[in-house]
Amino acid sequence: MTDQEIITMVNEVFEESFEIEKEKLQPQMNIFEDLGLDSLDIVDLVVALQSKFKVKIHNDDRLRKIRTLEDIYQFAITTVLDQ
């Protein structure tokens, strides 16, 4: 899977699970301040990413540092490569 394919799949999660329009999905967007997610959404983000990429990230401490969409792209790319 290429990095771009992973980015597209992360974007699909944001469209499908959080109903965010494609145009807003820019790497620099802060997922809380710009995209309107809250702490409960992070639980759902983890569930959705697990389902999308068939990975286990439920207890992954790296999730605590995520702020921007770019952070999630990099997290997903690294996770997919690791697993």
Added chain:
Amino acid sequence: MQLKRVVITGVGAVCGLGQDVPSIIEGIEQGKSAVRYMEGWNQYNGLRCLVGAPAELKNEKEIPRQYRRSMGRMSIFAVQASQQAIADAGLAKESLSSGRTGCILGSTMGSAESLNDAFEILLPRKDLTQLKSMQFFQCVSHTAAMNVSQYLGINGYVMATSAACASALQALGTGYDLIRLGTQEVMICGGAEELHPTVVGSFDVLFATSARYNHTPSLTPRPFDSKRDGLVCGEGSGVLVLEEYEHARQRGAKMYAEIIGYNTCGSGIHVSQSYKEAITCAIGDSLKNASLKPDDVDYVNAHATATIQGDKEEIEAIRKIFGNSIPVSSLKGYLGHTLGASGSIELIVSLIMMEKGKIYPTRNLDIVSQECQGVYHVKEPLRREINVLVKNCFAFGGINAAIACRRVD
């Protein structure tokens, strides 16, 4: 202590016949049935009843996602019905957050579909890691009350009644008491329910559902009819705005009716069967609380789900209290049995009957069963002034409830 008077100033509903009260009334006036053959239910081994009265889930995305994520179908129906009721009552948004407005919504349980989804995710591998943050918020018994009050910003009393098919009437009765006592000024009350094979199954295993009309759905349920064979489950929500009389009068609100009596009681006899003695007690004490004589009542909107035993016991109780000339009808033939929402949806329709001076007949009542005779069964639309009506609800657990409403002149 002088008890306050309580009036109904707004109504809202969603069910199989429509997305709002005018559509539902139009459907009833046209004699329509919301009962359909339910595709896919035949995959459940042993499920005899394959018909239901589904409501359409529409415009749910008008509710912002961060509110909607904790809502199953029934909570969405409840929010939509509540919004209609509040708009109908003309209540200002700010008044909902005054601390003097509360919300009580009843249901048999939480969202059946969400419960089913949760178990399907959780149980096969005993794995919690795929559960969404709000899955259990959709499943809890107070999901409708919780979601409606959060979405509307209601910060007074928030409660959920859970007494199966008597849930909505218990919500209304409790709201009535809170206003009478001066604890709250306005109460958003009613019920919500969701159609799902697991819900139908709870009646089906007891042979209480209709199973002979799977290929002619509009012919069932048949309250009081000689060919009735059980109930048909439906879904939706009915919500009423209850308001302290002076509060309503001062703001010039429309008053559908005044609630003048209410009672709920257990049978203490049997967990699933209806008994005329307990039903008589529920209705009789609601009249006593209202200082009404049986002759004062112009119409009884029956619970009558079309079960063999339940209809018989209800009619015997009605006949014992009111005699043989009281007009009686059931709405289940149009709407199905909306369970925890039935008390509020059917009370709303009854209030419209009061407003129009017209009693809607029992749909599918062709030949009154021998054991259900002895009252004035309304089989055709009946022009009749209704000054006082009584609405009944009876539930699994032997829990009965009745409410009496009077026209406000």
